[in-house]
Amino acid sequence: MRLEIKGLTKRFGSFTANDKIDLVVEPGEIHCLLGENGAGKSTLMNMLYGLLTPTEGEILLDGQPAGFEGPGDALSAGIGMVHQHFMLVPVFTVAENVMLGHEKTRGAGILNREAARKQVRELSERYQLHVDPDALVEDLPVGVQQRVEIIKALAGQAKILILDEPTAVLTPQEIDELMGIMRELKAQGTSIIFITHKLREVKAVGDRITVIRRGKVVGTAPPTASEAELAEMMVGRSVQLAVDKENKIGGDAVLRAQNITVVDPRGHLVVKDVSFEVRGGEVLGIAGVQGNGQTELIKSLLGLVKPDAGRIELEGKDISRHGPRQSLADGIGYVPEDRSHDGFVGSFSVRENLVLDLYRTPEFSAGPALRLDAIEANARHRIEEFDIRTETPETPVASLSGGNQQKVVIAREFSRPLKVLIASQPTRGVDVGSIEFIHKRIISERDNGTAVLIVSTELDEIYALADRIAVMYDGRIVATVPPDTPREQLGLLMAGATPEVSA
């Protein structure tokens, strides 16, 4: 099916989210939609999926105008969408999720589960998705849940599949698998609209790239275009993709972890006898696939969970028994892995979130009272300094874009003198312009002599920041290697291969 979008415009009040967008998706094509957060990609797709009504312009399917009143219309016209946040019922099986909404019965209201199972099995085989129809969705890893979403769309006879930022939640391996699936789908005639802001991915699978900036199509590019060219189109100025930095050998150890062991509430041993040190003025990068104990490790460093064994030292002082309040006061800066879960209070204003862990300091409070003027002044200062794009300091953080939400967290953690900075996934779901900015700030913090610990599942980020790389696998640090270690070797270590080199 050929999809053509002509002059599609969407206005919200005086704000134009999409301005005369033209786009053609040929049958069996992977069409990448590249743009920063807030460029208008999602608005465009929501119109295509019938969630929003266009202000002007039209959508043509095989040359016929299509007017979608809702997602139901889009689905029956053959447009399927895999949302960034999955729409699955966790306690249902894969087959039950797939049949949800159009359940087949054997008459008398008895569900025909067998038909759904068969459909899942068929689609799974045909596109090599490797999904067990009887598995409970809550037991599946994120990557497989995403494939369930794809099966749902395919079961609805989708000929055009919209994938909205599908890689944001995936590990490097899962991303590779997803790309294989996308190629398989394409080979069998399904068109894919692939929304992303990651240049590497676009170049890897895209047939054609359309770049959107501030609601307008700024151009199309072939996948052979260089990353720098694409980034420049996307951001509107030339972007430094790699942070300008010299690798450094740090000074004295500031943070030292010795034989840390953590057992999670379900009784699993998730961090196994981990020891490392972070020196002042260096960045230690912890690389590893999601779910190999990094989350629990850094939580234990801040004191959010108490290590079941081992010792954590800050400048030689034992802090293993300290809680987060004490650790933050001692000069540990902490950027959590999941910002909307642990990093900010969504319904709180930018102003309030900027002092979420500082409100109790003398700067922002006097006795039992908050010093609102100081909090306000701080907000104006940080918004300026960190270029946080918000309408006012009173705007709730939940309504900012992902990149700006992260800037709020970063700005807060950087606004007091730090001895140690612990940042997990500091640029997850953040647009290119903000990544550059956040990386620069992290490096300048390092250059001030702070000991920096970065946890990331993205090798690009590890390479961009780390002076030393520790690889975590199955709860252990399996190797600590220099930053010039080749990608393949790191990949192997992350996948659990026995280390040959260790520094």
Next chain:
Amino acid sequence: MAMSPTPETLIPEPEPTGRRSVSTWLPTVRDTVLAIALALVVGAFLVIVSDEQVIDAFKNLVNYPGSFFVYGGDVLRYSAEAVWDAYSALVRGAVGSGPALQRTLERSAPLICAGLGVAIAFRAGLFNIGAQGQALVGALAAGYVGFTWDLPPGIHLLAALVAGLAAGAFWGALVGWLKATSGAHEVITTIMLNNVARFVVLYFLAKEAFQKHNSDNLITPPPMDSATFPTVAGLHLGIPLAVLTAAAVWWILERSKLGFELRAVGANPDASRTAGMSTTKVYIMVMGLAGLLSGMAACMTVLGLHQSVTDQVVGSVGFDAITVALLGRATPLGTVLAGLLFGALSAGGLGMQASAGVPPELIQVVQALIVLFVAAPTLIRNLGRIRRRRAKQKTDVVTEGAAA
């Protein structure tokens, strides 16, 4: 710095699934006003169908259809008269005279205090269903100090007040402590502690030390005059105290470190913990405060109105407080206004019964309807908007899409 809104600022980013802030339960101001108006309309309908003159006229209308206009006119006229009589009596009974106004304020004061107790817990993400029990133990403590201890005026009042507040605070803090240490859900514990409170009070009332002299009834003597709120121009000073308390609660919520913490914990306990806040401390503090406010509600009744303590002394103030807090959108000002409204309805109901012969149960129906309509905002919003329904459904889909 670019200040233009992005689409993300217009369509809020999806909240993480599985986490719904308690604040999404609160109605908007417009919904609240609509709900009150609608409840009064339904109340008017009830007045009409239970009015004898209207019923007679309607019978005539059915029996003599030939005189349609005569009897139809009667039905309309008598209906209008009945509604006018009832509601004008309601307004007169609530604010029409000095004594009426006094009664309204006297009834509002405990509702405001207990409502604040529910509201402050709500802001910390806790459903405090236990204002009833907290008020009851507060009443017993305040009453006991009020009728046994012999202290100079002023000091006696202060002692009784402190006893009432402390007992309520203890009863509330218990809930916070249970939640913080064992994870027991506050809805369950508050409901259960309501029962415990009632039987604890009954147990004490069965002791001679708590009973009136030469009486075996489960009722204490009234507090001594030295322990009651002084009266100025017919109003006991507990009433301005209730308003001052609302101001204090506002200050705590919006201007204090504790308020910042409790609002943060209410909206996102994980992020609050990561930011170094102690949820244990917040849960105990806020439930203690909530209990203190409920205890103050009891003092309004016992020390303000010279009431003897029984297991019924606080009426249903703890449950009405939930309604008041909800209607007041869990804000101090809103709670004061909602408390005044319910106090006025309650006082006006008496006037309605006395001068228009409308049973006071009507007021309870109206109050219940207000809550019902507030709890079902979509119902109200859709009323009279049937024609725009199609468009409305579309926006629903968009918001769901954004919120899912």
